[in-house]
Structures are given as structure tokens and as C-alpha cells.
Amino acid sequence: MPAAMNMENVDIPPNYDLSDIDKAYAAINYPRDLSSVWKALKTIDLDSNTKLAIIVAYAEHDILEMRRLLGAHSSSIPVRRSTHPVVAITRTIKRFLG
Numbered sequence: 001m002p003a004a005m006n007m008e009n010v011d012i013p014p015n016y017d018l019s020d021i022d023k024a025y026a027a028i029n030y031p032r033d034l035s036s037v038w039k040a041l042k043t044i045d046l047d048s049n050t051k052l053a054i055i056v057a058y059a060e061h062d063i064l065e066m067r068r069l070l071g072a073h074s075s076s077i078p079v080r081r082s083t084h085p086v087v088a089i090t091r092t093i094k095r096f097l098g
Contacts, residue, residue, distance in 0.1 A: 028070045031058055037066075046073055 001012040018026075020043050027040035037058050041051045050073055057065035 025070065028054065029067055031063065031066065034058060
């Protein structure tokens with residue numbers, strides 16, 4: 001992201017490396033098959049009821065419900081404040097999009 005696109009005026013270089021968590025969230029949001037969903041659920045720290053509900057939603061071909069369940073989990077994770085430029089940029093974008 002060019003510096004002109006953020007309030008902090010910081011150039012953010014592209015990141016082409018996805019973490020295991022990134023890959024797991026992608027697998028839940030865009031499931032290929034049950035094994036990819038199962039692998040993702042082993043990676044993401046979810047309670048057993050949420051994992052089961054995601055598997056049931058997958059079996060019912062309800063991807064929107066899978067995403068809703070994952071989103072409900074994600075919003076419950078406390079945010080750790082950071083001064084890292086990428087985190088600051090993300091916060092700026094979220095405030096801008098409102």
C-alpha cells in the first residue's frame with residue numbers, strides 16, 4: 001500500500017506469505033472439501049460446539065453459516081494493541097470504512 005493511501009503516511013510492502021491461521025480462515029470461507037475444513041478447524045482455536053456447528057453447516061452446504069460462525073468467533077477475540085505500521089493501517093482503514 002502506498003503511503004498516500006493511509007493516514008500514517010507509511011509505505012506498506014506486499015506480503016505474499018500466508019500464515020497457517022490465514023490459510024485456515026480461507027479454508028473455512030472458501031471450503032473445497034471436508035478435509036480442508038477439518039484441517040482448518042484444527043488450526044483455529046474454537047470451542048468444540050462451534051467446530052461442530054461449522055461441520056454441520058458444511059454438510060448442509062451452508063457456507064454463509066460457516067462464515068457467520070467463524071465471524072462470531074473472530075469478533076470475540078480481544079484485540080491486542082500494537083504500534084506496528086500494518087496494524088495501524090488496518091485500524092485506519094476500518095475507521096474510514098466505518
